[in-house]
Amino acid sequence: MLKTYDGGFILLKNDDLSDICCNSNIPMEKTWLLYIRRVAKMKNLKIGEVMPFAEQVAYMPGQVVSKTLEQNDALSLTLFAFDKGEEIGTHSSGGDALVIVLDGEGEVAIDGEKQLLCAGDSIVMPAGFPHSVFAKERFKMLLVVVFPAAGNR
Numbered sequence: 049m050l051k052t053y054d055g056g057f058i059l060l061k062n063d064d065l066s067d068i069c070c071n072s073n074i075p076m077e078k079t080w081l082l083y084i085r086r087v088a089k090m091k092n093l094k095i096g097e098v099m100p101f102a103e104q105v106a107y108m109p110g111q112v113v114s115k116t117l118e119q120n121d122a123l124s125l126t127l128f129a130f131d132k133g134e135e136i137g138t139h140s141s142g143g144d145a146l147v148i149v150l151d152g153e154g155e156v157a158i159d160g161e162k163q164l165l166c167a168g169d170s171i172v173m174p175a176g177f178p179h180s181v182f183a184k185e186r187f188k189m190l191l192v193v194v195f196p197a198a199g200n201r
Contacts, residue, residue, distance in 0.1 A: 091118070093117060105127040108129070110134070111134065112129070122197070126190070127188070127191075130154060130181070131183060132184070132185050134182075135180060135181060136180060140176055141175055141176075142176075142196070144193070145192070145193045147165065147171050148190045149165045149167050149168065149169045149170065149187060150190060151188040152183070153183075155183075158171075
């Protein structure tokens with residue numbers, strides 16, 4: 049299946065679940081190819097459609113709402129929407145965790161040190177360090193956790 053997307057990219061899907069992406073503005077014989085072998089496809093998002101990313105998870109009164117986009121041994125991608133005053137308590141992770149704030153205002157504490165983040169801000173919570181997330185105001189974030197390879201744990 050071949051489809052052209054905005055930005056000059058072509059996505060070619062074949063039967064063995066490999067995706068081949070290439071920039072269509074470069075002659076085919078000089079095109080850089082990126083092969084991505086997927087065990088699982090990204091979930092809970094429409095593939096190949098432009099979307100307002102922050103709107104892919106909704107606020108709920110008195111709750112922390114999460115939407116998993118991908119979860120495997122190497123990577124975790126999760127969207128969160130926190131109502132004001134809600135939190136994820138102190139814990140640690142086996143992988144480095146990147147927080148990207150999409151909307152609102154939140155507070156991230158890493159090893160007891162608090163940082164205030166607003167839409168557009170990001171911070172890395174390193175693996176093994178205690179951290180927590182608190183909603184000073186309603187806020188949404190994308191959490192990207194990258195886990196070390198099995199031999200590097």
